Amino acid sequence: MRVTCVVNGETRQADDVWPGESLLYVLRERLGLPGAKNACEQGECGSCTVYLDGLPVCACLVAAGQADGRTITTVEGLAPGTGEEQLDRVQRAFLATGAVQCGFCTPGLIVAVHDLLARDPAPTDPDIREALAGNLCRCTGYEKIMEAVRLAATS
Amino acid sequence: MSTLTREPTTVAGGVGTSAPRPDGVLKVSGEFAYSSDLWADEMLWGATVRSPHPSAEIRAVDITGALAVPGVYAVLTAADVPGAKRYGLEIVDQPVLAVDEVRYEGEPVALVAADHPETARRAAARIKVEYAVRAPVTDPEEALSRGDLVRHVPVHRFASAGGDALTADVVVTGTYEVGMQDQAFLGPESGLAVPAEDGGIDLFVATQWLHVDQKQVAACLALAPEQVRLRLAGVGGAFGAREDLSMQVHASLLALHTGKPVKMVYGREESFFGHVHRHPARLEYEHGADRTGKLVYVKARIVLDGGAYTSSTPAVVANAATLGVGPYDVPTVVVDAYGVYTNNPPCGAMRGFGAVQACFAYESQMDKLAAAIGVDPVEVRRRNAMTTGSVMPTGQIVSGPAPVEELLSLVRDRPLPPEATGDPRERPGGVANTTRGEGVVRGVGYAIGIKNVCFSEGFDDFSTARVRLSVLGGEPAVLVHTAAAEVGQGLVTVQAQIARTELGVSQVTVATADTSVGSAGSSSASRQTYMTGGAVRAACQAVRATVLERTGRADALSLVDGKVVASDGSVVASLVELLGEGDVEETVEWRHKPTMPLDPVTGQGDAHVQYAFAAHRAVVDVDTELGLVRVVEIATAQDVGKAVNPQAVVGQIQGGTAQGLGLAVMEEIQVVDGVIRNPSFTDYLIPTILDMPPMEVDVLERGDPDAPYGLRGVGEPPTISSTPAVVAAIRAATGLALTRVPVRPDHIALAP
Incomplete structure (x- = not known):
């Protein structure tokens, strides 16, 4: 089947999509956008979090056909331009606080934090933890991710 | 902070x-291009057929059904492996693809390459393997009695010549168990193998040691090492799970057979079968001390389940034995550690290996000793703390800084966290709203650990x-x-x-x-x-x-x-x-400076390069009625010699501490009759941001004159002592013995 959607502001089309494919697979393997990550592919880890029509979703749990005609923003589409100066404040905060180690959870977390701060510009620590409970990180123990969110909220 | x-x-x-x-x-x-992000023109996808049985003879493999699937380019079995049929880090015993038998659930039996990953998986499902199922050996003690021994490391040292009778005024004993932990890196096993014009292979993979992979892959492919060129693809975490080969030989075989680039990416379920795990252990300890709590002797018997193949079990056993009494001065030590073969999943490297299991046991014992002589847990540790110049149970003198007492004081002297605020999210059970504070008891626990840094026992490192x-x-x-x-x-x-x-x-x-x-x-x-x-x-x-x-x-x-x-x-x-x-x-x-092998009878020898130390204090709230634990705060103090990158050092300490917390209260691969029951992130739980507390860190920099810039290895020590610290805090809150990790709610709520 053919899937057409707007991804990071551009209309994109994927042909010969097997109906069992996920949005995650289409993004990663057909549209050249591997930023959303494939850590569990069952909606437990959040590393594939993208915006679908403005709402954060696990791209692994969205069937490719469900994305047809929709608007998607991935981590690759958050920064207005290329280069370090153009990064989104959430991306800059993750770098500044050392919240990135292996980085496999980072794209999904950055989308999730971007969404949190859009909804709640000044979250408390329990708010942050609750909002990010669906994003697993195995490297950091989350302390520096907490610091990153606090920093992003004030920058 | x-x-x-x-x-x-x-x-x-x-x-x-x-x-x-x-x-x-x-x-x-x-x-950033991780190993699962790679792509090449004309690329095929590989899939693996794995054994559903922990032990079976293979009577026949019928691949015709898979070959008939449109889009399939190759189906391979052990007969198609051109070189060595087996590989291994030191002991070459693990089949590339099963030869006549399978010895653990998940053992690779056959491979498929196809033009779509789903086509490859469906074709793999059409391969018919005829098994004659055998009863698996899953009890390590039974394996030991059968002689299925990987390695026995004795470490015997006596305060006076001729050996001492193991007697003391105060004796505490205990038997402890550690469950099988998974490294649970987020980036699954994956990579891309590209056939080269010289008949060799270019392999882009996530691994921990390119050259040891190269050596093993080349042997299995019957190629010269220089024909197997590895390049590190982006690595999504490792923690020991990428020491052994996973898809490296498989993707290369498929690429050489098809003449096309082949990508393999494990899903999360397959990942649980695709790498070795932390050894489960049973540890019997006896500590003898005088009435002031000064240790006289430690006797221990440690059995580690290595699973079906050797992997790094020999080194794990040596660590458990040589580090088995912890960072304490102990005049007489009789430790015997055993690693055995079973039909359970193979176990090998995970952060802190050998030292993690031992630390849970010896630190539990130190708390028992403290209670027996009526002093607080930090004090009994301080009275026995090793220092520079101390002698290890191996006879090796600790030449570098060993600020054990100082690390303990640092975590003890930090202010305790405030009482719970009343926000239900900060109570045990969290947003599940299972308590309004009734039945909730706070506890504080301490632990300290020791780890060797670099490769030991005479290895040319x-x-x-x-x-x-x-x-x-x-x-x-x-x-x-x-x-x-x-x-x-x-x-x-x-x-x-x-x-x-x-x-x-x-x-x-x-x-x-x-x-x-x-x-x-x-x-x-x-x-x-x-x-x-x-x-x-x-x-x-x-x-x-x-x-x-x-x-x-x-x-x-x-x-x-x-x-x-x-x-x-x-x-x-x-x-x-x-x-x-x-x-x-x-x-x-x-x-680094050379090390020596351990004497095979006495376990004596200057086997280790450097020792590293970290201490933890854990504060927990326990809902004693439901058995739910919330870790409120963990304080860590670690000597890193020199913080080459302070931000990264703190990140290692916090991340390592989190993995220790996971082992304490959440993480276990549940194996029943050799079969993994929870191979997913739905059922194998690693700490989320809700499970992790604030972590306060003190970094000491006591330079080691033998090491570059005085630095000390950082990654493993924080994983070692956080587990016993959390369990000690739960014991303090509940009064329960809690001899097994992970501690589950029923261990608390249903305790007799």
């Missing part, structure tokens, strides 16, 4: 600064670095090239920092690790900053010597900000001028 005491540094982005990760911008923008100084765009620039695996820990950052400090040049590039440069050894055993850091420093020093020679001046010179400076501070020349004669490049192979 972190407190750091460190000497000032004069080099921007050099050693001792929190220089940013060079791969950071790519990682936050989604453009080295790393290689190539450093080139040249002029780029009119500025001096350094290229550092090693084969050392950046797995997330920040090794790329550290290599650049060292080059900046040694050569006084700000523009430093670290090349992608590959096998075109000599081996760096493994990103294991907390060794890479020490070893590859040491190699990069030595190569930079060699480059510096060559550059200084070009000045033709003998007065002590140094490199500062792209200039050669004399001892009086005057500028002698610019690097750009001196490099006009050509680039300077040096390659250095660097070794």
